Amino acid sequence: MSKPINVYAVPEVRKALDEALPEIFSRLGYTQTFKLIDTKLILGYSLVVFAAASFLLDKKLPWEQSKPYQQVLVALYMILSAVQLWFNKFVEKGTVYQGVKKNDTVSVGAKYKKHSHEFHVSITNRKGRSLELDTTFTKFFNEQGYMQSDILFNWFKEQLEALGSKKTE
Template sequence: MSKPINVYSTPDLRQTLDEALPDVFKRLNYEQSFKLIDTKLIIGYSIAVVAAISFLLDKKLKFEEALLYQKVLVGSYAILSAVFWYFNNYIEKGVKYTGYSKEKAIVVATKMTKYDYNYQVTLRNEAGSVIKTTLPANTVFDEQGYLQTDLLFKWFEEKLDSFYKKAK
């Protein structure tokens, strides 16, 4: 059983529901994929390496000797930063879970607006079909603030069943 949360706090609700997604989809026979996270890490580490090389060149070489290298590194830094920004805002936007089973893949993006207890869920499959649905958070939390994982599992199970029937 999870720890109780303040059910009147939107960030707590969102975080608890987002953290429950891997367990729910594991019960639905999905295996989590970390491709988006790995890509984001590679881009972020590349930015850090470029910055470190720039720092080391600045320390080891004179200004005139390092100028050409610094121009290339600053350009690389700008390009990598732009790619990172694009990745965060357009590719990974709101994605909280990516998983696959034998013949299916699923991407789950979630959102919760301030002062609203509705958990907005967007499901996308490998064919590109999208379904947007809303889970009222008060249906999966009890009065003490405990997440009822069985109710959350059943809700996702129903949504996925209707999603894949609709996609056929």
């Protein structure tokens, strides 16, 4: 059994639910994929490399010699920052789990409402079918703050079955 959390603290609930998803979907036969996380890391590390290169150029060369290189590095940094912003806003969109099962994929996104027990869950599969659900996270925890894994597992299982039977719109 997991350690108890304060169910009135949204960050604690978010962390507990996000950490439970890989195990829940593993029980459903999915293997977690890390494509979004890897892409995010590559973008972030690339930004660090450009910033470090700029720093080293500034440290080693006089300003007039490093100016053309600095301009290129700053331009690349700005472009990559814009790509990272676009990626976070339009591609990742709050995705907390991605998994693969045979020829199916599932992507789960969650948005938590501040100062509320409600959160929004979106589940999407490879066929383009998606479910948008609003629920309360208190039903997945008992009064002492322990997560009820079986309730969460059954809830996701029901949602995936509903998603599988949903017709493409």
